[in-house]
Amino acid sequence: MNVRELRTVWIAVTAAAVAVFVTYWRLPAAETYNVSYSGIRGGASRVLVDLNFPDALIALAVLGVIAPFLSRRLRVVAVVAALLSLVVVVPGVVKQSNLDARWINVVPALGVLLALALTPFARLPRTRDRRGDRVRIALGALLVLLAAPWIAAELGFYLDGIPVLGSIFQTGKIVSYHGNAPHPAVHHGVHHGFQGLLVVGTALLLSRLPNRISLYLALALAYGVGNMANDDWLEQVAERGWTSWTIPSCLEPKATWTWLAVLLATPLVWLLWFRQRGWSQASNGP
DSSP, X not given: OOOHHHHHHXXXXXXXHHHHHHHHHHSOGGGSSSOOOOHHHHHHHXXXXXXXXXXXXXXXXXXXXXXXXXXXXXXXXXXXXXXXXXXXXXXXXXXXXXXXXXXXXXXXXXXXXXXXXXXXXXXXXXXXXXXXXXXXXXXXXXXXXXXXXXXXXXXXXXXXXXXXXXXXXXXXXXXXXTXXXXXXXXXXXXXXXXXXXXXXXXXXXXXXXOOSXXXXXXXXXXXXXXXXXXXXXXXXXGGGTSOSOXXXXXXXXOSSHHHHHHHHHHHHHIIIIIOOSSHHHHOOOO
């Protein structure tokens, strides 16, 4: 991979997959969320579902960036990979109520693996859009800090007792929200807030490269931030008893103000930040 932004995206996806496999392998299913298995089966199952969400959305972004810089024959493969990845948006392919892997989850996963395999064959120009890099760094650093409880959860531990972070965030504390059964504030394993961070990081990195999918990247940024806000508010604000109000979920498109905010933010991010002018002149791909 001749472009560090693409390399960084795939390193993040791979690192997350390894962490998920190890955590779901070693921990009992009851300590995680909506899964039935542990051991090797549990780890492999949860990784396969992760290859669907959020990885298939990330693969679509990567394919959109690299496709113009592939040979004509490989562009056909890229289209196949995109179609396989798009299966993830079909309702029911990923069920939050049951995150055990099913055969249908193999389809988007194949799209992700094809996108990974195609990436080294793309010869992108060295041109980068560095506008807003300071904002990228500041936003990225802030969101990584907010994601600290989920990063720990993905690795299978709580932040309790960790200097500073253990004082800022509640993770292992037993809470009960709206009469639900008592549970740790931040369960071990995957959180959609962390998945949102991966999507945001992908958008921030790939928006620096010549691309024709800047609107999709703007949507990915808004969507990822929306998922982080929803998850963080519930665990760190509502479950402390500070308010009974929660930010509506935006995992799936619904008629909520959260999705309205995502849809309104998308064109603003595109117009003010991600939109690229003179792309054809800037690129020299095949």
